[in-house]
Structures are given as C-alpha cells and as structure tokens.
Amino acid sequence: MIEIRGLTKHAREPSAAPILRDVSLQVPKGCLYGLIGPGAAGKSVLLKLVVGLLRADGGEILVEGEDITQMSELRLQAVRTKFGMLFQNNALFDHLSVADNIAFPLRRLFSLSEDEVAARVAERLACVALPGFETRMPSGLSGGQKKRVGVARATVSHASIVLYDEPAAGLDPVTSQKIFDLLRSEQRASGATVIMVSSDLDRLLTVTDRVGMLYRGQLIFDGTTEEARKTTEPRVRQFVHGLTEGPL
Numbered sequence: 001m002i003e004i005r006g007l008t009k010h011a012r013e014p015s016a017a018p019i020l021r022d023v024s025l026q027v028p029k030g031c032l033y034g035l036i037g038p039g040a041a042g043k044s045v046l047l048k049l050v051v052g053l054l055r056a057d058g059g060e061i062l063v064e065g066e067d068i069t070q071m072s073e074l075r076l077q078a079v080r081t082k083f084g085m086l087f088q089n090n091a092l093f094d095h096l097s098v099a100d101n102i103a104f105p106l107r108r109l110f111s112l113s114e115d116e117v118a119a120r121v122a123e124r125l126a127c128v129a130l131p132g133f134e135t136r137m138p139s140g141l142s143g144g145q146k147k148r149v150g151v152a153r154a155t156v157s158h159a160s161i162v163l164y165d166e167p168a169a170g171l172d173p174v175t176s177q178k179i180f181d182l183l184r185s186e187q188r189a190s191g192a193t194v195i196m197v198s199s200d201l202d203r204l205l206t207v208t209d210r211v212g213m214l215y216r217g218q219l220i221f222d223g224t225t226e227e228a229r230k231t232t233e234p235r236v237r238q239f240v241h242g243l244t245e246g247p248l
C-alpha cells in the first residue's frame with residue numbers, strides 16, 4: 001500500500017508554479033494504478049518522489065506504513081529493496097550485458113550466490129520471452145527487446161512495489177500491447193502494487209484497476225478505470241477519450 005498525503009514539490013525557480021501541489025492518493029496493495037496527465041503535469045516527478053530519488057517539499061509518502069519523506073539516505077536504501085522501477089528511456093547500462101543489466105538490482109541489494117543470480121536472470125528472461133539473451137549487449141537489441149529487458153530488471157528482485165514510467169513509449173502498437181499484457185500478467189503473478197505512467201491511454205486503461213490524473217501538478221481525478229471512462233469532469237473526460245474539443 002502506498003499512501004500519499006498533501007505531497008508538494010516546488011520548482012527550481014521560486015517564481016514558477018509548484019510541480020506538485022497538495023497531491024493525496026492511495027494505491028491499495030496489489031493494485032495496478034495508472035497515472036495519467038498531459039506533458040509536464042508532474043507524473044515522472046511523483047514516481048521519483050515515491051522511490052526517494054527526489055525529496056518532497058511538503059506532505060507524506062507512506063510506503064507500507066513508513067513515511068519515506070523523513071528517512072535518512074541509509075534507511076531509504078533499505079526501503080528501496082521493496083521497489084522495482086522501469087525508468088523512461090529504458091536506462092539500461094550500455095556497457096553491461098543483458099544478464100548484468102538484469103542482475104544489477106539483485107547484486108546491489110541482496111547477497112546471493114552467482115549461481116542464484118544466474119538462475120533468477122534466466123527465469124526472468126524466459127518470462128519476458130527472451131530466453132538465452134544473457135550475453136547480448138543492449139546496443140544490439142530492438143526497442144521492444146530493450147523494454148522487455150527493462151521489465152525483467154524491474155521485476156527480478158520480486159519487489160512488492162513496481163513503478164513503470166512510459167513502459168511502451170516509441171513502440172509499434174502490437175509490441176506495445178504485448179508489453180502491457182506482460183506487465184499485467186507479471187503483476188497478477190506477483191501480487192505487486194504497481195504505479196504505471198503512460199501516455200498510451202487506450203492500452204493503459206485495458207490493464208489498470210485504478211486511475212489518477214495529474215493536471216498542472218494537481219490531482220484532478222482518482223477513481224476506478226470504469227469511473228475514469230464514465231467521468232463527466234470535463235478535463236478528465238477530454239483526456240481519457242482523446243477529444244480535440246474541450247478545456248485542455
């Protein structure tokens with residue numbers, strides 16, 4: 001369970017509007033939560049605050065009951081073992097093989113034998129339909145394959161919370177749908193709590209349980225996927241249905 005209360009993040013320039021303003025939402029345990037909103041609404045910043053990569057200027061972020069906004073870096077590192085994350089633009093390490101990329105969080109956060117690491121990597125590669133790709137280098141992979149390696153890395157430590165930032169950006173429609181289906185089946189199998197940012201609303205909403213919409217740093221909608229589809233809130237309705245006419 002992730003509970004965000006009154007979260008505020010100021011912009012670097014004091015005169016600019018805050019990046020996030022008094023955002024409160026709950027992501028229940030085992031929920032796949034879709035975070036939507038126009039560009040620069042604050043979605044990526046919210047994910048970075050939840051994982052403690054950025055510090056909040058106000059409010060609380062309770063991760064399984066513990067407020068991470070007040071934690072020391074040392075304590076945060078321990079809490080990060082609960083997290084898996086797929087960043088925007090894959091963020092694979094180009095100088096590391098596929099296997100070393102996937103093993104990275106395992107080696108950093110846990111003390112496992114190399115045999116155990118290799119077994120976990122092979123199992124993850126099979127799950128993302130890339131069996132035997134261990135020794136390949138990221139530069140030799142297609143965009144969709146890189147995303148799948150990213151999914152393997154985000155889920156290799158069996159994290160109870162997984163954050164995905166634009167997991168299918170830049171992929172063709174069929175590959176995108178396969179990535180979303182993969183993320184959904186991973187989430188069902190693991191029971192993880194997931195927050196997913198995506199601008200591919202048509203596909204995102206086929207896999208989410210709940211949806212939140214950020215607009216200019218404020219949460220203007222929080223509800224089930226069904227409620228998001230049926231809402232009469234003009235900005236949310238326009239965004240969810242991709243309408244050209246409306247207040248946005």
Ligand SMILES: Nc1ncnc2c1ncn2[C@@H]1O[C@H](COP(=O)(O)OP(=O)(O)OP(=O)(O)O)[C@@H](O)[C@H]1O
Pocket residue numbers: 011012019037038039040041042043044045046054199
């Ligand atoms: N590390 C940071 N420190 C300060 N400001 C930041 C940081 N990262 C992003 N911003 C600013 O915060 C605002 C929100 O950015 P964010 O990346 O969260 O938007 P987003 O909703 O994810 O947009 P997009 O869909 O375009 O990726 C932007 O104005 C951006 O310039």
